Amino acid sequence: MNVFKQLITSIYSPKKISRFRFQGIGKTILFVFLLSLVSTIPTAYHFSSSLIQGINSFKVTLDNELPDFKISNGELTVDSDGPVEIRSGEFIIILDDTGSFGVEEIEAKTNAIGLLENQFVIAAEGQVQSTEYSMLNMTITKEELVDLTDQMDNLLPLIISILVLVMYLFGAFIKFIEITVLALFGLGIKNSLQKKINFKQTWIISAYSTTLATIFFVIMDSLQTVVPSGFLITWFVHIIVLYLAIKEIPTTKNKQS
Incomplete structure (x- = not known):
């Protein structure tokens, strides 16, 4: 058999x-x-579908709704008085340079993308991935991140396959x-x-x-x-x-x- x-x-x-x-x-x-x-x-x-949806939502929200920000020397600086939280479809986009949000808070929202004080965090169907800014070893502005997310469309199938x-x-x-x-x-x-x-x-x-x-x-x-x-x-x-x-x-x- x-x-x-x-x-x-x-x-x-x-x-x-x-x-x-x-x-x-x-x-x-x-x-x-x-x-x-x-x-x-x-x-x-479900993870792959949510990730694709989250990236697309993030691109739209990043380009049209989020304030200007800059990632430099491993830290995020936002042109805002406090954390910014925006719902886009089933995803929540969070921009926070105050340290109010961490990996646990992003995970608790199930489907969320967080540009936090020291790291980038994405949660899709409860599966969490995080990356420290210090690993990038470069300065990134909002405009540059918009261009980067456009380029990620080509890499997304490979990233999903690896995950x-x-x-x-x-x-x-x-x-x-x-x-x-x-x-x-x-x-x-x-x-x-x-x-x-x-x-x-x-x-x-x-x-x-x-x-x-x-x-x-x-x-x-x-x-x-x-x-x-x-x-x-x-x-x-x-x-x-x-x-x-x-x-x-x-x-x-x-x-x-």
Whole structure:
């Protein structure tokens, strides 16, 4: 059975999940990367769409509504008496040289772009990226930034691709940790059920046991629906599926002498 069929099967069949324990670890690792890819797609899509929308909104707002400013020696100077906050579509543009706003405040707004005292921050669907002005090692005015954002249109596909790749690799790393922790729970389950399987087999079963909850949250993320207590629900489903899968393994009876 190929990994795509395994993906479908492991959503609904603990019995078949239990049978996957005999396959090689390489195929299971491939499955985990596939599952990580599937789980990344909704977040990557919404992040990319929001980022593109945010950059376009920023260009319009920057050119027409923001006061003059200058970034020099790693600091922002604004021709304004205080922070400037402008809503453009679903994005909020913030210009602040007073230190009133930080990364946390920008992140809390979900979709926002901040030219702050010492750094540039962009939050898209809760995903935050920040860059210190000191890394630029140059002086930038409002007019020069307008020209720079025009040039970014050509680089945006590359930037998005890199960010999505980073998101995928980070998601895969977290998924491997999640499966390993679940496999430790599996050791306790298999001992309580008196099933003779080793840690490798438990890890393989654990990998497939994460499918149901992962696919559920992929659907919820696609619909942009927040699930209360999502972490607890995820682990509850993981452990239940793992328990049912291990339970399907035949118990080896000791021969009576």
